[in-house]
Each structure stands twice: as C-alpha cells, then as structure tokens.
Amino acid sequence: VNDRNGTHASAELIGRYVSGDPAITAEAEWALEAHLEACSSCRARVSELTTDHAPDVAAMVTGAWEAMAPTLAESRPAPARRVRAWLMTWASPAMIPWIVSAVMVATLATLFGRMVAGPPNGDSVLFLLAPLVPVFGVAAAWSTGLDPMYELAVATPRAGLYLVLRRTLAVLVLVIPLMAVASLLVGTSPVLWLLPSLVCTLTALALGSVIGVEGAAMGIAGLWLLIFTPQVVIDGRPPVLLGEWTVPMWAGIGTAAAVVLVLRAAAFTRISHQHKTF
Amino acid sequence: VKRGRATIESADEAELVRLVARGDQAAFEALYRRTAPWLTIRLRRRCSDDQIVAEVLQETFVAVWRAAGSFAGASVNGSAVGWLWTIAARRLVDAFRRRARHAQPPPAAAEPATAPAAEEEALAAEVGGPLGAALDALAPELRQVLRAMVLDGLSVRETATLLGLPEGTVKTRARRARIMMREALS
Numbered sequence: 001v002n003d004r005n006g007t008h009a010s011a012e013l014i015g016r017y018v019s020g021d022p023a024i025t026a027e028a029e030w031a032l033e034a035h036l037e038a039c040s041s042c043r044a045r046v047s048e049l050t051t052d053h054a055p056d057v058a059a060m061v062t063g064a065w066e067a068m069a070p071t072l073a074e075s076r077p078a079p080a081r082r083v084r085a086w087l088m089t090w091a092s093p094a095m096i097p098w099i100v101s102a103v104m105v106a107t108l109a110t111l112f113g114r115m116v117a118g119p120p121n122g123d124s125v126l127f128l129l130a131p132l133v134p135v136f137g138v139a140a141a142w143s144t145g146l147d148p149m150y151e152l153a154v155a156t157p158r159a160g161l162y163l164v165l166r167r168t169l170a171v172l173v174l175v176i177p178l179m180a181v182a183s184l185l186v187g188t189s190p191v192l193w194l195l196p197s198l199v200c201t202l203t204a205l206a207l208g209s210v211i212g213v214e215g216a217a218m219g220i221a222g223l224w225l226l227i228f229t230p231q232v233v234i235d236g237r238p239p240v241l242l243g244e245w246t247v248p249m250w251a252g253i254g255t256a257a258a259v260v261l262v263l264r265a266a267a268f269t270r271i272s273h274q275h276k277t278f
Numbered sequence: 279v280k281r282g283r284a285t286i287e288s289a290d291e292a293e294l295v296r297l298v299a300r301g302d303q304a305a306f307e308a309l310y311r312r313t314a315p316w317l318t319i320r321l322r323r324r325c326s327d328d329q330i331v332a333e334v335l336q337e338t339f340v341a342v343w344r345a346a347g348s349f350a351g352a353s354v355n356g357s358a359v360g361w362l363w364t365i366a367a368r369r370l371v372d373a374f375r376r377r378a379r380h381a382q383p384p385p386a387a388a389e390p391a392t393a394p395a396a397e398e399e400a401l402a403a404e405v406g407g408p409l410g411a412a413l414d415a416l417a418p419e420l421r422q423v424l425r426a427m428v429l430d431g432l433s434v435r436e437t438a439t440l441l442g443l444p445e446g447t448v449k450t451r452a453r454r455a456r457i458m459m460r461e462a463l464s
Contacts, residue, residue, distance in 0.1 A: 026413055027414045047315045050315040057315060057319055061318055061335070064314070064336040068336050077344055077345070
C-alpha cells in the first residue's frame with residue numbers, strides 16, 4: 001500500500017473502504033489512510049468508486065457543495081501576508097512613523113532651502129540635518145521605548161548584531177536616496193554629507209552597545225547640533241568639518257566605532273535596561 | 279486570474295490551493311471534486327453521525343476557501359491534502375465539543391466493530407510488515423487512541439473530546455499502546 005515503494009492500494013481494498021466495510025483490518029485501514037493522504041491517483045480512485053459503492057456519500061458531497069456554493073461569491077479568500085511578513089524581518093513596526101517623519105524633515109529642509117534667501121541658507125540647514133536622520137532611524141529600529149516588540153525581538157535566535165545591522169541597512173537604504181534627492185533639489189552634492197552621516201550612524205550603534213541605542217542617538221545628535229549649529233545659524237555657512245578635506249578624520253572615527261561595535265556585539269542579545277522614551 | 283480548464287486539471291492539490299488563494303472558483307471546485315469524497319469517507323470512519331459529517335465537510339471547505347492564503351503563504355513544501363485533513367479533524371473535534379454541551383455521548387465513543395473477516399489474511403499479506411501485525415494485535419480502545427493521535431495528528435485534549443474520554447485516560451491508553459507496539463516490534 002506504501003507509495004514510496006511505487007505500489008498502490010488494490011481496487012478491491014479501496015472499494016471496501018469506500019463502502020464503509022467494518023471488516024477491514026486495523027492495519028490495512030491505517031496503511032490505506034496514510035497512503036491516501038500522499039497519493040493523488042488512489043484518491044482519484046476513491047472519488048470514482050464513491051458514485052457506485054457509496055451513493056449516500058456521493059449525496060452528502062453534492063449536498064454540501066450545493067449548500068456552500070452560493071456563499072462563496074460573498075466572501076473572498078483572505079489575501080496572503082507574504083509581503084508584509086517579509087517586510088517585518090527588515091523593519092520594526094516603530095520604523096513606519098519614523099519613515100514618515102524622515103520624509104517630512106527632508107521636505108522641510110528642501111522647502112527652507114528654496115524659499116529662504118540669506119543666512120541661514122538652505123545648504124547649511126540640510127547639512128546640519130542630513131547626518132542626523134539615519135541616526136534617529138536606527139534608534140527607532142532598536143529601542144526599548146519605541147518598539148513594542150523590543151523584548152521579543154531581543155529574545156529571538158536571530159537577535160544580535162546581525163539583526164541590528166539588517167535593520168540599520170533598511171534605514172539607510174530608505175534615507176540616503178531621500179536625502180540625496182533633497183540635497184540635489186537644493187543644489188548641493190550628497191557626497192559632502194554622506195560620510196559624516198554613515199559615521200554618525202555607526203558611532204550611535206557603537207555607543208548604543210554601551211548605553212542603549214536611544215540614549216546614544218540622543219547624545220550624538222545633541223553633540224552634533226552643539227558643535228555645528230552656531231556655525232550654520234550665526235555664520236550662515238556650511239560647517240567647516242563637512243569639507244572634503246576631512247575624509248581621513250571621519251574614516252578614523254568610523255573605523256574605531258566599527259571595532260567597538262564588533263567587540264561589543266553581544267550587548268545586542270541582552271535586554272537594555274535604559275527604558276527611556278523620546 | 280482565470281485559468282484554462284487544462285491548467286486546473288493538471289495542477290496538483292497544492293497548486294489548486296494557491297489558485298484558490300487568489301479567488302479562483304474553478305480551482306476550488308476542482309479541489310472539492312478531488313478531495314471531498316475522500317474526506318467524507320475518512321470522517322465517516324471516525325463519526326457515525328452523518329449529520330455531523332456533512333456539517334464538518336461543509337465547514338472544512340468554507341475554511342479552506344477563506345484561509346487558502348494562509349496555506350499558500352505559510353508553507354512551501356507542506357502537503358495540501360495533509361493541511362486539509364488537519365482542518366477537518368479540528369472541525370470534527372469542535373463539532374463534538376458543541377454536541378457535548380447538549381449532553382449527548384459522542385458518536386465516536388462507540389467501540390468500533392471488529393469482526394474477523396475471511397479476507398483478513400490475504401490483506402495482511404498485502405500490507406504486511408511487523409508494524410501492521412503489531413497494530414492489528416492492539417486492543418481496539420488502544421488503537422483508537424493511537425489512530426487519533428498519530429494518524430490524525432490530534433492533541434491529547436482533542437483526542438479526549440473526539441472519543442468522549444477523560445484526558446487522563448487518553449494519556450494512559452496512549453502510553454500503553456506505545457509500550458505494546460514497542461514490545462511487538464522488538
């Protein structure tokens with residue numbers, strides 16, 4: 001009866017099964033039922049034999065269909081949630097409101113740059129904000145206060161640096177094109193703020209492994225604004241540290257942050273005790 | 279979404295379920311035509327009340343129509359027919375649970391008739407194997423529990439509802455059945 005051996009149930013046994021013969025031995029019935037679940041040709045035989053051997057079963061099958069058919073058109077099958085389930089492995093639910101706010105920041109910075117002439121000019125405002133948008137995105141991706149599933153995410157086997165970096169990548173993939181479009185609209189090159197932006201993100205993660213990602217993001221953002229706001233608002237020019245000559249300095253900070261992050265990777269498998277909220 | 283007749287006829291059950299998930303009524307009809315007789319007969323061997331069987335049959339396929347998306351989305355290699363049976367077995371247990379509130383003994387609680395037949399030996403030779411012989415040697419009430427839990431994939435609680443037994447009895451019988459099977463096979 002086993003179809004792994006290439007054999008099928010005999011027509012006689014199927015016939016007796018279909019007609020409800022109580023005399024089929026337990027072992028034959030068991031083997032036949034297990035076989036029917038795996039073998040479509042024997043199931044087809046069951047359907048064929050039902051009409052002749054078990055008219056009452058055939059009547060039940062027809063009756064159930066007639067009772068059910070009119071209701072089918074009323075309800076559509078629920079759609080598969082494949083896309084949504086896949087998306088959730090890249091982004092935490094808390095990131096959706098954050099993405100909306102990132103779009104607003106980019107739009108405002110652009111509008112500001114287009115409408116306001118004179119200091120503070122648009123270039124500077126965009127320079128000031130561009131590196132901070134991904135930092136806050138990363139905070140939303142791995143935070144005790146914003147993510148309602150934070151504790152569950154940390155407890156999963158996938159938790160750790162891999163998941164943090166995966167979510168960070170999702171943030172960057174969304175934010176960098178967005179800010180690039182904004183800065184092109186304003187008329188400056190995205191290259192100028194790209195490196196500081198990545199380094200700030202990396203530093204926030206490295207610091208986050210010690211004091212929690214939310215706190216680290218607040219700290220980095222505060223430090224950044226403290227250093228550069230006076231230059232932008234008072235002097236009305238792009239911050240000097242964002243010049244093209246500062247590449248080695250940013251690369252140095254970035255490397256140091258990456259080393260810290262790898263050494264402290266285990267911190268992302270533990271629940272952070274910094275229960276701060278924005 | 280409409281597929282040609284030929285596509286539906288040549289599709290296997292898993293493909294049909296995927297088509298049903300997209301709202302294809304012809305695929306649903308084909309799935310019903312292929313699996314409803316088998317499902318009805320299998321249910322009838324577990325429940326002697328035809329009214330319940332008809333009810334469960336209908337509920338199962340309504341659930342398949344509504345939830346086909348969850349099968350197509352959740353499993354890549356899972357058997358569509360196994361999935362169908364799981365739904366049906368759960369619905370049967372639910373039906374018994376509803377009946378239990380009306381204080382009727384579950385129809386499956388009746389001991390199965392096991393009259394020895396002349397063809398038994400011929401059949402035994404056909405399906406063969408020490409497992410089959412061990413299964414056959416089991417007491418009917420032990421075999422019933424084993425069938426519900428192993429072949430039908432039900433939990434202890436579901437088996438208890440299906441057979442109208444206390445959960446403790448189901449556990450004891452399952453343990454005894456397993457010990458006897460092991461002894462017979464060693």
